Amino acid sequence: xxxxxxxxxxxxxxxxxxxxxxxxxxxxxxxxxxxxxxxxxxxxxxxxxxxxxxxxxxxxxxxxxx
Amino acid sequence: xxxxxxxxxxxxxxxxxxxxxxxxxxxxxxxxxxxxxxxxxxxxxxxxxxxxxxxxxxxxxxxxxxxxxxxxxxxxxxxxxxxxxxxxxxxxxxxxxxxxxxxxxxxxxxxxxxxxxxxxxxxxxxxxxxxxxxxxxxxxxxxxxxxxxxxxxxxxxxxxxxxxxxxxxxxxxxxxxxxxxxxxxxxxxxxxxxxxxxxxxxxxxxxxxxxxxxxxxxxxxxxxxxxxxxxxxxxxxxx
Amino acid sequence: xxxxxxxxxxxxxxxxxxxxxxxxxxxxxxxxxxxxxxxxxxxxxxxxxxxxxxxxxxxxxxxxxxxxxxxxxxxxxxxxxxxxxxxxxxxxxxxxxxxxxxxxxxxxxxxxxxxxxxxxxxxxxxxxxxxxxxxxxxxxxxxxxxxxxxxxxxxxxxxxxxxxxxxxxxxxxxxxxxxxxxxxxxxxxxxxxxxxxxxxxxxxxxxxxxxxxxx
Amino acid sequence: xxxxxxxxxxxxxxxxxxxxxxxxxxxxxxxxxxxxxxxxxxxxxxxxxxxxxxxxxxxxxxxxxxxxxxxxxxxxxxxxxxxxxxxxxxxxxxxxxxxxxxxxxxxxxxxxxxxxxxxxxxxxxxxxxxxxxxxxxxxxxxxxxxxxxxxxxxxxxxxxxxxxxxxxxxxxxxxxxxxxxxxxxxxxxxxxxxxxxxxxxxxxxxxxxxxxxxxxxxxxxxxxx
Numbered sequence: 238x239x240x241x242x243x244x245x246x247x248x249x250x251x252x253x254x255x256x257x258x259x260x261x262x263x264x265x266x267x268x269x270x271x272x273x274x275x276x277x278x279x280x281x282x283x284x285x286x287x288x289x290x291x292x293x294x295x296x297x298x299x300x301x302x303x
Numbered sequence: 304x305x306x307x308x309x310x311x312x313x314x315x316x317x318x319x320x321x322x323x324x325x326x327x328x329x330x331x332x333x334x335x336x337x338x339x340x341x342x343x344x345x346x347x348x349x350x351x352x353x354x355x356x357x358x359x360x361x362x363x364x365x366x367x368x369x370x371x372x373x374x375x376x377x378x379x380x381x382x383x384x385x386x387x388x389x390x391x392x393x394x395x396x397x398x399x400x401x402x403x404x405x406x407x408x409x410x411x412x413x414x415x416x417x418x419x420x421x422x423x424x425x426x427x428x429x430x431x432x433x434x435x436x437x438x439x440x441x442x443x444x445x446x447x448x449x450x451x452x453x454x455x456x457x458x459x460x461x462x463x464x465x466x467x468x469x470x471x472x473x474x475x476x477x478x479x480x481x482x483x484x485x486x487x488x489x490x491x492x493x494x495x496x497x498x499x500x501x502x503x504x505x506x507x508x509x510x511x512x513x514x515x516x517x518x519x520x521x522x523x524x525x526x527x528x529x530x531x532x533x534x535x536x537x538x539x540x541x542x
Numbered sequence: 543x544x545x546x547x548x549x550x551x552x553x554x555x556x557x558x559x560x561x562x563x564x565x566x567x568x569x570x571x572x573x574x575x576x577x578x579x580x581x582x583x584x585x586x587x588x589x590x591x592x593x594x595x596x597x598x599x600x601x602x603x604x605x606x607x608x609x610x611x612x613x614x615x616x617x618x619x620x621x622x623x624x625x626x627x628x629x630x631x632x633x634x635x636x637x638x639x640x641x642x643x644x645x646x647x648x649x650x651x652x653x654x655x656x657x658x659x660x661x662x663x664x665x666x667x668x669x670x671x672x673x674x675x676x677x678x679x680x681x682x683x684x685x686x687x688x689x690x691x692x693x694x695x696x697x698x699x700x701x702x703x704x705x706x707x708x709x710x711x712x713x714x715x716x717x718x719x720x721x722x723x724x725x726x727x728x729x730x731x732x733x734x735x736x737x738x739x740x741x742x743x744x745x746x747x748x749x750x751x752x753x754x755x756x757x
Numbered sequence: 758x759x760x761x762x763x764x765x766x767x768x769x770x771x772x773x774x775x776x777x778x779x780x781x782x783x784x785x786x787x788x789x790x791x792x793x794x795x796x797x798x799x800x801x802x803x804x805x806x807x808x809x810x811x812x813x814x815x816x817x818x819x820x821x822x823x824x825x826x827x828x829x830x831x832x833x834x835x836x837x838x839x840x841x842x843x844x845x846x847x848x849x850x851x852x853x854x855x856x857x858x859x860x861x862x863x864x865x866x867x868x869x870x871x872x873x874x875x876x877x878x879x880x881x882x883x884x885x886x887x888x889x890x891x892x893x894x895x896x897x898x899x900x901x902x903x904x905x906x907x908x909x910x911x912x913x914x915x916x917x918x919x920x921x922x923x924x925x926x927x928x929x930x931x932x933x934x935x936x937x938x939x940x941x942x943x944x945x946x947x948x949x950x951x952x953x954x955x956x957x958x959x960x961x962x963x964x965x966x967x968x969x970x971x972x973x974x975x976x977x978x979x980x981x982x
Contacts, residue, residue, distance in 0.1 A: 242575055242639045249578040249632040253585070256628055257737070260621075264744045271751045278755065321756070358841055360675060381847040390838025394770065396777040401770075408766035409846040409853075411759045435777075604978055660929035667926060670916050680912045683975040687905065687930060690971055694933035694964050701956060702936050 308333045309459055309490040310355065315364035316514075317350055324350050326514030327364070334458065337481065337491035339505035339522070341498075341534055346511045348494040352461050355492065356386050368459050382411070385457030385489075387465055391444040392451070395437035399428050399447050402436055406451045414454055426450040427476065441468045449480060460484060462493040478504055498527045498534065510537040544743045551740045554733030558584075561726035569723075578636040580726050584734035585629035586654055590692075592622025592738055593661060597689030600682035609753065610746070612678035615685055617745035619664050621738055626658045649703035653695050660688050660695075674753070760852045767856025772863060774833050781829050785822045785868040792818045793875045807880060812942035815876060816935065819895075820902065820928075822868045827906030828923050830857055831914035840914070844980060854907060854976040858969075861903045869895060887945035890954070894945065897961035898938035904968035905930055911979045937961045 308331035317325040324347040332338050342348045353359040355366055357377035365372055371379040393402050400419055407414040414422075423432045426446040436444065445465065452460065465481075466474050481504045485491060493505065502508065502522060508530060510518040517537040525533070562580035569576035599615035602608065633651050634644045645651070664684050671677035775781055796814050800807045807814075834840045843853055873895075877884055884891060909927050913919040937957040944954040951958075 242573075245575050245635055245639050246577050249635045250581060252631055252635070253581050253628050256624065260624060260741065261744075264741070264748060267748055268744075268751070271748070271755060275751070275755050356841070356845065358844060378847065381845050384845060386841070386845060388841065390841065392837075392839045392842035394774055394833065394837050394839065396774045397770065401773065405766055405770045406842065408759075409763050409843075411763065411846075411848050604975070656929055656932050663922075663926045663929060667912075667916075667922065670918060670922055679978050679981065683908070683912065683979055684926065686975065687908070687968075687971055690967050691930050691933065694960065694967070697960055698933035698936040701960075702940065 306333070309369050310366075310492065312351070312355070312366040313364060315351070315354065315366055316362050317347070317354065317359070318362045323514055325354075325361070328511070328515050330509060330516055330519070332459075332490040332492050334488045334490050335485055336506045337485050337493060337504050338507045338509055339502050340492060340494045340509050340511060341496075341530075342494075342511035347514060348511055349463060351511070352386075352388070352463055352492070352494055355459075356384060356388075356461050357381060382455075383458045385452035385455060385460040387445070387448050387452055387460070388463045391441075391448040393436045393439075393444050393447055396435060398433045398435055399423060399439070400432045402447060403451055403454065407454050410455055412455060418454065422450040422454045425453065426480075442470065442473045445469065445477075446473070449477070453480070453484070456487070456489075458489055460489050460491045460493075462491065464495055465493060466495065466497065498530045502527075502530060508533075510534055512537055544740070544747065547736065547740045547743060551733065551736040554729070554736045558726070558730035558733040561729045565722075566726040567722045572640060575636060575639045578632055579723075580730045582629055582632040582636055583727060584731040585625045585632065586650075587731055588734040588738045589622045589626035589629060589654075589657070591735060592618045592625060592742075593657065593689060593692065595742075596622060596661075596664075596685045600685035600689075603678060603682045604686075609678070610750075612682065613746045613749040613753075614742065615678075615681065616668060616749060617742040619661055619668070619681075619685070620745060621741045623658065623661045623665055625734070625738065626654055626661070630654055630658055647703065649700045652703070653699040656695050656699070657692065660691065664688060760849060763846070763848065763852040764856040764859070767853050768859040768863075771833070771857065771860030775860070775864060781826055781864060782867070785825055785864075786871060788822055788825060789818060789868060789872040789875060792821070792872070793879055797879060808882075808946070811876075811880075811882065812939045812946060815873070815942060816898070816939050818872045818876075819865075819869050819898070819938075820931075820935065822872065823865055823899070823902045823906060824924050824927070826864050826868065827861055827903065827910050827927070828920065830861055830907055830910035835914055850977040850980045851973040853980065854911070854972055857911075858903055858907045858972075861907055862899060865899050865903060866896075869899060882946075884946075886948055887942075890945045890951050891942060893958065894938055894941045894954075894961070897958065897965055898934055900965045901934035901938075901961060901968060902927075902931060904965060904972055908968075908972040908976060908979065911976065933960060933964055937964070 310330070310332040312328060312330045315325050315328040316323065328347075328351065330338070330351075340348050340351070350359065354361050355368065355373055357373045357380050360374050365374075367373065368380045369383055371383075373380050392406065394405070397405065400423065403419050403422060404414070407419070420429065420432070423429050426449055428443065428446055428450065431439070431443070436447065439447065445468070449465075460481075462481075465477060469477060481491060481493075485504070491504070495502070505522050507519060507521050508525070509516050510533070518533060520533070522530075558580065562577050566577065566580065568574055596615045596618040599611045599618060603611040603615060630651065633654070637646060637648075637651070638644050664681060667684055668677050668681050671680060796818075800810060800814070831840070834843060843850075846853065873884075876882060906927055909923060909930075913923045913926065916922060937960045941954040941957040941961070944957070945951075
């Protein structure tokens with residue numbers, strides 16, 4: 238009967254809990270950030286509806302000349 | 304000039320990241336007609352060509368060539384296309400004849416030795432047919448890619464600054480080739496920056512600004528300076 | 543909908559814990575350290591589910607070019623890699639007291655490690671390509687190739703191992719399949735499948751929101 | 758049947774460009790000489806150790822040169838701006854894939870023959886008995902590497918950090934092929950009959966079929982630009 242090393246069991250379950258919670262919090266945080274961003278965009282868009290975004294063509298992402 | 308246009312673009316929009324490069328662009332080109340597309344750097348001229356060439360998907364709006372949608376049915380559009388872009392699509396380590404043979408085979412054409420020789424002679428490369436393309440000048444490479452295009456006898460020709468880097472003799476020669484293609488019923492859409500003799504081929508001028516066609520006028524008797532003025536008015540006003 | 547799924551998951555996980563520590567017997571040969579199995583095995587099986595869903599979503603994307611299918615694949619890949627990574631970690635934590643070493647080239651751990659690296663590559667590819675449409679297409683192809691590769695990986699690793707050491711089916715150190723162990727395992731498996739579904743749903747919603755914000 | 762002609766045209770073009778420029782071939786020849794010296798310095802002296810490690814060392818040499826060769830598959834298209842030309846070629850794009858695959862296979866087999874030759878000469882190994890079996894294993898293994906390698910080369914051709922991304926994507930997927938080839942080679946060099954490594958050969962055949970079929974089916978999507 239080998240010794241009951243609960244420490245290993247705790248480590249395994251603890252690590253799993255930490256990582257899963259961490260992922261959950263990251264999701265929640267990103268959702269909040271996005272919420273704030275879209276609210277700000279909505280306000281900005283209401284403030285000056287007629288403005289046209291700048292015309293400088295960003296480098297074509299389709300075929301960047303490496 | 305045939306009646307209904309071969310190339311129809313309606314309300315085309317293309318967004319790169321946050322930038323609306325094309326925003327509600329509409330343009331038609333008929334068979335046997337050449338349209339010169341002018342516009343400031345970055346106005347979206349090359350993007351329009353790439354969308355028509357089925358290389359880039361539009362964000363919204365439709366573009367059709369001979370009735371086939373370039374985004375949904377690229378396979379039926381591609382055999383109709385002749386594209387002469389910045390890159391001349393040539394392999395430096397192959398000879399002119401080998402390049403031509405490769406592209407014609409890849410295009411599914413059954414061009415035999417004489418067709419290749421005739422095409423090379425047509426673009427004045429017969430003497431250097433078996434020389435490595437590595438030794439060619441930019442103008443010669445452009446003529447080789449034009450020979451490639453003419454072999455396929457395309458119904459629509461998309462040209463991205465075809466005259467750039469050519470000397471006077473080569474420009475005159477290219478002009479004749481494009482007139483011949485127009486006469487054979489092909490539709491030409493040519494992006495260009497200069498207002499000089501290159502526009503001789505064009506039946507219509509279109510100025511692209513603000514993601515849309517700001518001006519679309521038959522060239523008629525307009526001289527280089529009228530075009531310059533018209534361009535200045537339309538191209539700058541919306542920047 | 544997602545909120546109820548969330549609470550259901552929490553309930554499932556709690557039930558799993560109760561089963562793992564309360565109901566499940568103390569394993570004869572290994573002692574309590576064997577309870578790690580109730581989190582290690584479900585994590586790995588759930589990750590297989592994730593990679594299966596990823597492959598299916600990739601096929602749907604290639605056929606219908608439907609952006610949601612691509613997001614399902616993306617979300618499933620992310621959660622799958624996290625689960626399989628945790629599966630490896632818990633497996634090696636479990637291996638330490640049982641075999642005395644953190645890592646052994648045991649057939650199951652080896653093939654799981656290969657999956658981990660393969661699908662890490664999937665996430666890397668997705669992160670490298672800026673244009674969303676192209677990223678979706680390439681990742682769909684990789685998702686399918688990787689899924690087809692899983693059986694090949696399993697066969698090759700098992701043959702490679704069995705020539706030297708008897709295969710350990712479900713967990714390191716042999717598997718005494720008695721029903722007392724089976725029920726806690728099934729409950730935990732259900733809990734982790736629910737967790738997988740919940741995380742994927744939240745991640746898809748986030749991806750949709752990001753796409754809208756960008757448009 | 759323009760499909761076959763187009764595939765052959767691509768293969769011919771790649772081999773012609775390679776024969777004339779010899780860029781990749783030179784790099785690979787130099788690389789295998791380098792490999793030989795490194796193994797000579799580290800393992801040369803002790804014959805038993807070398808014999809035990811030879812299968813792994815041999816296939817390590819093959820895989821590394823495969824990575825070099827496969828990573829450059831679409832380099833000529835990118836450098837000469839011909840990528841769009843391939844995109845606009847009408848018809849089924851998998852013809853281009855098969856053409857590139859044949860080109861890659863030819864190049865890799867040449868280099869592998871060289872590496873094998875160098876090993877036999879410098880380490881004076883007797884391959885006599887193992888030869889027919891080894892030939893089959895090398896062919897099947899190389900096809901496995903090239904099939905997925907050519908597909909992933911197309912995927913990573915226009916991507917940032919492609920030199921890093923290509924091996925990271927290819928190697929994990931190729932673990933079954935690597936395991937099978939090394940184990941089969943080991944069996945052959947120990948003089949075991951072909952029967953003893955039959956299961957590895959079957960795995961290689963299965964892997965090759967799967968890889969080629971899935972690559973042909975999905976190449977159109979990858980080459981869409």
